[in-house]
Amino acid sequence: MKPLFVRGPSATFRVIMAVMLALGLMVADHRFHHLDVVRSTLEVVIYPMQYVASLPAQWLRSAQGHLDNEVELRRANDDLQHENLVLKGRLQQFESLRAENMRLRDLLGSSFDVGERVLIAEILAIDLDPYRQQVIINKGTNSGVFVGQPVLDAQAVMGQVIRTNALSSTVLLITDANHALPVEDNRNGLRTIAAGKGPSQELELLYIPKNADIRAGDLMVTSGMDERFPPGYPVARVKTVRQDPDNPFTTVIAEPTARLDRSREVLLVWSLNLNPVPPTTPPALAVDAPAPAGNH
Secondary structure: OOOOOOOOOOHHHHHHHHHHHHHHHHHHHHHHOOOHHHHHHHHHHHHHHHHHHHHHHHHHHHHHHHHHHHHHHHHHHHHHHHHHHHHHHHHHHHHHHHHHHHHHHHHHHHHHHHOOEEEEEEEEEEOOOOOOOEEEEOOOHHHOOOEOOEEEOOOOEEEEEEEEOOOOEEEEEOOOOOOEEEEEEOOOOOEEEEEEOHHHOOEEEEEEOOOOOOOOOOEEEEOOOOOOOOOOOEEEEEEEEEOOOOOOOEEEEEEEOOOOOOOOEEEEEEOOOOOOEOOOOOOOOOOOOOOOOOOO
16 A cells, blocks of 8 residues: 655755755845846735735725814814904904094094194984984083084084083084074075974075075085184085975075984084183074974
């Protein structure tokens, strides 16, 4: 019988031969580079296996990178949103400051036109009664404000001071039904009286003859006849001219050129021709005029 296993060299001999062969290959590769071609061929052959083996690690690093990027992006997005909110809030403040600066520049421009002592005041409150056109400003007798003092905005005449205290004053607007102001047509010098119409926030020009030369669009300015308002300041612009058979005078309605419902700052004027009215004197109209012939 043949044996099942053929005995060959011993295990020790095989190990010694393998070591010697390995040493020989190492010397031949190091000194003569005979195995470079073999190594390159083996690298090409095993590259797919290396690539497949490295895929889990690459996927893990990629997933970790995506998670880190997402967390960083979310953090950066939150920071940018907070910064954007702060900047928007500051922008709103800057817009308000810019608008206020423009209003103050307009008022200062008016003060240069006046050419006399002026004071800028801020409107604190508005009388909500539709039949009383009054506002309260933050300047009083401590600032030299007096009863009867003219009040302007950047566009035109607004009214006059009727009450004062140490820290604030009440201003009667030209549209109040109890206010009347002598004016003249800037185009032809026609003199008349502009009386307030109350809730409509309009003015009626009184006692204008039917043959008078006045038409829509004419600018009415202060005439200075009351020795209270400086002459030549815009008051209103004629809106409608109507002939009423039952009225001996022409019915003329004018619209104030001052921004009565939008101004936040006003200009108090000291004219060299004005004498302050003592605080004890009761408030008076700019002109004591009889009631208009037309309807208000």
